[in-house]
Amino acid sequence: IIFVGNSTNSGTLRHITAELRDVGCSYVMQQEDNAGMAGAVEAAAAHLSDPFLVVSSNDVVEADAYRLVLEAADTGADVALLAARLDRHFPGGYLVTDERLAVTHIVEKPRPGEEPSDLVNVVVHYHREAACLLDALHRAQTDRDDRYEAAIELLIGEGADVRAVPYQGFWGAIKYPWDLFPIMEHLLGQHEQTYIASTARVSPRAILEGVVHVGENVRILENAVVRGPAYLGEGSVIGNNVLVRGGVHLGAHSVVGFGTEVKHSYIGRGCWFHTNYIGDSIIDDGCSFGSGAVTANLRFDEASIKATIEDEPVDTGTNKLGVIMGRGCRVGVNASLMPGVLVGPGAIVGSHVCLTADLAEGQKAMPSDAYRVETSDNPVPGPSSPTNDWTGQGGA
Template identity: 25%
Template sequence: MRAVLMAGGSGTRLRPLTCDLPKPMVPVLNRPIAEHILNLLRQHSIEEVIVTLHYLPDVVREYFGDGHDFGVDLTYVVEEDQPLGTAGCVKNIAALLQDTFLVVSGDSITDFDLTTAIQFHQEKNSQATLILTRVPNPKEFGIVFTDGDGRINRFLEKPSAGEVFSDTVNTGMYILEPEVLDYLSSGMERDFSKDLFPLLLQAGIPLYGYIAEGYWCDVGSLETYHRVQQDALQGRVTLEMIGTEIQPQVWVGRNTILPADVQIQGPVLLGNNCRLSAGTCLEAGTVLGDNVIVGTQAQLRAAVVWNGGVIGEESLLNNCLLARNVRVDRHSQIQEGVVIGSRSRIGEEAYISQGVHIWPGKQVEPGAILNQSLIWGTTGQRHLFGQRGVAGLANVDMTPDFAVRLAAAYASTLEPGTSVLVSRDQRSVSRMVTHALTSGLMSVGVNVLSLEAIALPISRFAAHTLSVSGGIHVRVHPDRADYLLIEFFDHKGINLTKGRERQIETAYFREDTRRVTLTDIGTMGYPSQTLAAYAQGFEKWLNTQVFYRSHCRIVIDYAYAVSGVVLPQLLNKFGCDAVVLNATLHQMPLDGGALQNLIAQLGQVVVALSAGLGVQVSANGERLTLVDNHGNVVSDQELTALMAHLVLTAHPGKTIVVPVTASSAVDQVVAHHGGHLVRTRTNPTDLMEACQRQSAVVLGGSADMGFIFPQLHPGFDGMFTIAKLVEMLTLQDITLSDVRSQLPQIIHHHRRIRCPWVAKGSLMRHLVETHPSQQLNLIDGIKIGEPESENWVLVLPDASEPLIHLYINSGDLTWADRMLQLYSRRIEDFARLEPTSDVTM
């Protein structure tokens, strides 16, 4: 039997370790990852291996040669022009694969029983068998769900938080029959999970999943690389150790000299020809490669030092990674999480702060204190984007230097000379960060069209009228007053897709953004008539004559935000009788308590003035809180149903788009008016795209996100929602309280429950496995309920925090309360945590 070892990866997220080394050649316990894989194949009598190469192929070929020294027969195939993807590169060598073959990734450490997996494949008479395993946090992998016979009935590549319905993941190891390659075209980039396996499922070809026992780790980041070293030392994975075990959990290579007073606390691995001086202290988790020299009184705590490293006397290395031929001079301190690329030199008494990354060939001067990476800057978290964009603590996470790098990374994914729209709210911190973003864009050769401080709906509207490639908007986070939110949208004004977000993240973390010459630096412009263009669109999609004869007085609370500068001008133009509250601009955002006080005041003013309604505009013009003519606040779920009722009364039979979390009251309203309801994931991008993609859509969104009127623009627009409310109430000659009395009465609970990231996948799999498939809906999260029933439970993992959102929906208060308690206990018991807060609507 032959195996295909895919060893072409560049290991972007392992930089700087992989700047000059292919990912499969990164050493674990002083052997390349690819060597451990070949050892595993040989142990299971697979000795003919085809190695596919792309990035730095000569490094792999020079190390392994023909494979005879490693007990295997190697054949190399190099993708010269461009990578063909996991499936494309295998299709490229189909002529060499005439019988059952194994595909294995070159960047994983595992001790799976491949013999048993192959027997499973043969017993099932399978055409394609995926070797699976279970992991605590499956978000970074392709998740898979199998039936009792092992047949795969659903899988998804790198799911969002709401799509995690299992903790069973694809390991990138497949047992295949050669016939499956006939479903692929030659010379095209194709992926097994995204392309081939869906084709096989569509064709009715049975796919099986073998859930393997044992250890598996995809070495996809610096954190996992360090962890797999420690796991191997601790014996959690069975790997061949190099050297002699001179005492329990201390392995020493050939010709390595240990002085009598050296202190070693296992587990520790020392390579060949190492030299340790007097008083050296090696603590648990330390791995030294070949030819490493350690000076007197040096301390190494869980440090990994590759071949040729030199550690000076009295230096301290704390839980860090040093690539080949790194020199650390005496009295230096290397702190936790530091990664130093090959051939770098750290001068005497230098101090490298926690988390700093140093690219190959760099030199740190003696006595320097290094707090940032020696390239563009520090490297942050693994993911930048959350549910709505990039968010973090204002002026702590979201700093000007971070904004410059983020904008440069985004602009590097665009063509030079294109234009990007930039806008913000009125806050001082937003202005500061916007200026930094502008600098980053221009430095990469992208032109900037600045709208300054303006409501977000106007910025989205302007995106397609100004013919830009995309846009960036900066504002205080609508749900956290101490957070700043940077949102990116495309040329239509729609938030970027997950694929585009990953492109930006890749450019950011690689820190290899484009640079242009002086003459190609981007320009800065300030478009005029933006508000006038929005007003024209506003007027085009309103029955403005209604406002002149309307006797409906409205009270609008702008909560001291920028929408208060815009909306009064629009409403006054149409003669709307509007009483404005708190329309001045404040630099500091209001907290939740202050906003609630303003809403209470709003209700009192509505009653005092006998107004038809009151609204508080929030989220930089996107959202609103509604108060009826009796001064009562309309809950979010009720507001969503109310808007659907009013719009469908005016446009019966049309389409409404709402997130999966919306109350079933919306279903009843839509059915009553003969309309069509589309539910989407809670991601704002999905809602916006669905409103553009579906036919005859007249309303989208929900009260907690904002409402979309796709004929005006594709984003949420609280200002246009207010105008439409007045228009529809006047045309239908009805009061807001009367509309509320006509709405279905549905109980809708929402509870937030803390759940560790590592427990989310297994929790979701547990729920899937313990409920009949006919009761499950997996649009986003896991929705449990009878088909066409008002009684349902939705368990939805949070995309940005270690939380589970629990939604209960029913027309029966007793059932809803019982399910709230039942599922809360199930989730809390499973996660072994207590709930953080409750919100009942």
């Protein structure tokens, strides 16, 4: 297995390859000036042997998908492309085929209503000969980020046997951040029964319902309620009176402190919460929420929530969406984050701020003066005053 990464995920890949040492894997770095799938294949060129698979981490499929592609290869295909049938628009590549499912054309990102077929290109691709693909990549000409697809088009035009492989199993494609939710739900559903690590400490006064994975050295304190499916990463803490429900992934060494509710959310590693509401949210590693901060996840009109991607509104397809938050953010006490806001890595949301618009990486949303101080002409008597018997107006 060859992992191809870049400067933003090299640490993660180093960790993965160390964990999979027995499998036999390595990683290479892709050059920033040679992006896309074409650049990834070229970065791994020295390590490729015939035949090989090209797999994207943005396409999550079941093991059966690989079996189907390899079966197509066994029948003599030079290239085999996994394809999912969809009855709705998808912002990706489409395959045009003949009656034998031989691919005749690849159409990248057609507009809604202009889809050439119902077969969407899923990046689990078989290639019989690395040299053929690398040569086609070298010759492919395009002014878009589709040189890999253009190379396959070249091979098709030169007579290569390129076939679509229909697939009906689970497919989770990550095009937008909220696409992580169905993948999280699918992976949580793979656990058939509750697992509690031997080093975990669960209070007898805590409640675990449904299927819950409790990792090594997890602590679940008194009166906490965890309703599965849920995954609690190693070293995480579920504090007193906490409610976890609706399908939750909690990363390693995260702390969900007293009185917090986490509902249907993906939480990264090393996050901290205390008397918060976190609903339908995606929060990356190392974020912290001050007491009383909440993520709103439902509009008053219950309409589908739109997010802003590259200055354009994008319908998320759901009426339940909280915050999408990058790594290392800080949220002050009693802050409110409105549905669907995007908060970039390292951003800060100040105390009492009601965040209604996105924050870019490193930006701060700080509160303005919300009150003024004045001198009263008629000071209220203190408790030591003989005129205050605490029984009249304003008394206790």
